[in-house]
Amino acid sequence: MSESATATAAVTTDGAVVNPLRAGLQTDRISDPCSLVFFGASGDLFKRMLLPAVYALRLRGILPHDFSLIGFSRSAYTDETFREYCKTQLTAFSPSGAPQDAVWNDFASRIFYICADFTDRRHFDDLRKRLEVNDQALGTRGNRLFYLSTPPAVFPQIVTQLRDAGLDPRSHTTGWTRLIVEKPFGTDLESARALQREIEHVFNEPQVYRIDHYLGKETVQDILALRFANVIFEPIWNRTYIDSVQITSAESIGVEGRGGYYDNAGALRDMIQNHVLNLLALVAMEPPANDGGEAIRNEKYKVFSAIRPIAKDDVGNCAVRGQYGAGTISGAAVPGYRDEPDVASDSNTETFAALRLFVDSWRWAGVPFYLRSGKRLARKMSEIAVTFKPIPHRLYGEKTDAIDPNMLIVKIQPDEGISLRFEAKVPGPKSHIRSVFMDFNYGSGFSVQSPPAYERLIADAMRGDPTLFTRWDAVELAWEIVTPMLDVWENGRATGFPNYPAGSQGPDAARMLTPDWRLL
Numbered sequence: 291m292s293e294s295a296t297a298t299a300a301v302t303t304d305g306a307v308v309n310p311l312r313a314g315l316q317t318d319r320i321s322d323p324c325s326l327v328f329f330g331a332s333g334d335l336f337k338r339m340l341l342p343a344v345y346a347l348r349l350r351g352i353l354p355h356d357f358s359l360i361g362f363s364r365s366a367y368t369d370e371t372f373r374e375y376c377k378t379q380l381t382a383f384s385p386s387g388a389p390q391d392a393v394w395n396d397f398a399s400r401i402f403y404i405c406a407d408f409t410d411r412r413h414f415d416d417l418r419k420r421l422e423v424n425d426q427a428l429g430t431r432g433n434r435l436f437y438l439s440t441p442p443a444v445f446p447q448i449v450t451q452l453r454d455a456g457l458d459p460r461s462h463t464t465g466w467t468r469l470i471v472e473k474p475f476g477t478d479l480e481s482a483r484a485l486q487r488e489i490e491h492v493f494n495e496p497q498v499y500r501i502d503h504y505l506g507k508e509t510v511q512d513i514l515a516l517r518f519a520n521v522i523f524e525p526i527w528n529r530t531y532i533d534s535v536q537i538t539s540a541e542s543i544g545v546e547g548r549g550g551y552y553d554n555a556g557a558l559r560d561m562i563q564n565h566v567l568n569l570l571a572l573v574a575m576e577p578p579a580n581d582g583g584e585a586i587r588n589e590k591y592k593v594f595s596a597i598r599p600i601a602k603d604d605v606g607n608c609a610v611r612g613q614y615g616a617g618t619i620s621g622a623a624v625p626g627y628r629d630e631p632d633v634a635s636d637s638n639t640e641t642f643a644a645l646r647l648f649v650d651s652w653r654w655a656g657v658p659f660y661l662r663s664g665k666r667l668a669r670k671m672s673e674i675a676v677t678f679k680p681i682p683h684r685l686y687g688e689k690t691d692a693i694d695p696n697m698l699i700v701k702i703q704p705d706e707g708i709s710l711r712f713e714a715k716v717p718g719p720k721s722h723i724r725s726v727f728m729d730f731n732y733g734s735g736f737s738v739q740s741p742p743a744y745e746r747l748i749a750d751a752m753r754g755d756p757t758l759f760t761r762w763d764a765v766e767l768a769w770e771i772v773t774p775m776l777d778v779w780e781n782g783r784a785t786g787f788p789n790y791p792a793g794s795q796g797p798d799a800a801r802m803l804t805p806d807w808r809l810l
């Protein structure tokens with residue numbers, strides 16, 4: 291069956307709620323019938339994000355009617371107790387609240403569970419048999435989407451077991467087989483390459499969907515619409531008019547019980563190598579040849595190939611790391627990073643990273659891209675701020691007036707919108723000038739709430755649309771870009787950690803890259 295076979299429908303299935311305003315949008319295309327298999331289904335991501343996303347797709351009529359969901363994990367559930375578990379988790383985490391019987395009863399009857407040891411081939415044989423039964427009984431037609439949401443250490447094992455059990459796309463040729471891989475894709479360049487080699491033995495690249503959930507955010511997808519569905523931005527989107535670009539992904543939360551994972555990761559691996567670099571690629575890429583996944587991913591790849599490598603002995607000039615100490619967030623005292631559970635008391639892990647990168651291309655020569663991400667900062671805020679060059683000649687304004695350069699701010703979260711800063715005359719007899727903003731807000735602009743990223747991404751993988759997933763060649767380059775910092779930071783202890791209090795703007799040292807960081 292074709293990789294891209296899809297149906298177009300505005301579906302109202304038994305009790306499903308369909309928002310008519312969304313009719314005709316791309317997300318209303320439903321996929322072929324299929325089975326979704328979640329490895330790691332007893333984990334946190336499944337209950338908080340993945341299950342609510344699948345259920346929301348069902349409510350919105352986007353899930354194919356003939357589907358099945360199979361949880362595959364270590365915890366001891368039966369089909370029945372796993373269905374109960376899912377209902378409880380949906381009640382807790384689904385934005386639509388407790389499932390209603392009219393939808394839930396059919397949905398639940400399509401949920402199954404395999405209590406599994408990932409090292410045991412027999413459990414993968416059980417999975418194959420369950421899938422074959424569902425193909426016949428539930429009409430899933432041999433189409434399979436495997437979702438790796440386990441700890442990454444077992445990804446290779448699962449992929450190999452799928453092949454040995456005849457569940458790989460080369461052995462199973464009735465219908466399509468696809469693989470979604472959660473982040474992190476490796477922990478450094480070498481481990482990412484090793485994982486890729488394992489995957490390549492079993493899956494071809496078009497069958498692999500590497501998740502970067504930032505790409506599923508509506509505001510992130512809108513970057514390309516802003517640039518390429520308008521005529522006014524692209525002519526000035528280059529080094530002649532743009533002075534610098536700042537990309538921030540700041541969080542006020544700490545490690546939230548994930549200290550064990552985070553202490554081996556750090557901000558560079560956890561956020562910069564994937565989410566923040568993907569934002570940079572969308573800002574910096576050339577217009578793609580068409581709106582297809584490959585054309586867009588080709589351009590993103592070219593951006594990463596043009597990023598100037600940072601020499602190890604230049605890391606100190608181009609990158610800053612930080613770690614939070616105790617402080618105050620929203621009026622409440624919070625502990626320092628080294629006092630978080632499962633974090634080493636002398637941890638050298640960075641909870642803040644900032645970089646200055648250059649994209650050595652005709653368009654961007656000489657324009658610095660400042661990137662930063664950190665935990666326990668003053669507030670949660672992700673945005674891209676494009677600062678334009680100063681005016682060439684001052685004509686208006688009183689002598690004491692600062693004339694700020696124009697700035698375009700793409701607000702990714704929690705505010706979702708676009709803001710343009712420009713100078714205007716202050717009303718009155720004098721010719722004072724000051725900055726004002728033209729604001730667009732998604733909520734009021736479209737009267738719909740942006741769907742959570744995972745909904746879009748799971749739906750796209752079911753439909754066979756890889757556009758919002760990362761391609762291996764770009765992932766590999768992204769690892770290459772951060773490798774000098776990883777090496778230097780791992781091999782040299784940071785002096786002065788912790789170097790920023792929780793609830794602050796981050797380490798003062800970040801001002802060495804630019805004094806003009808936007809206020810959090």
Ligand code: BG6
Nearest residue numbers: 473503539541560561565672703
């Ligand atoms: C994840 C990181 O990929 O992204 C987390 O592992 C981080 O540490 C999260 O908190 C941030 O996502 P969002 O969508 O809340 O910005």
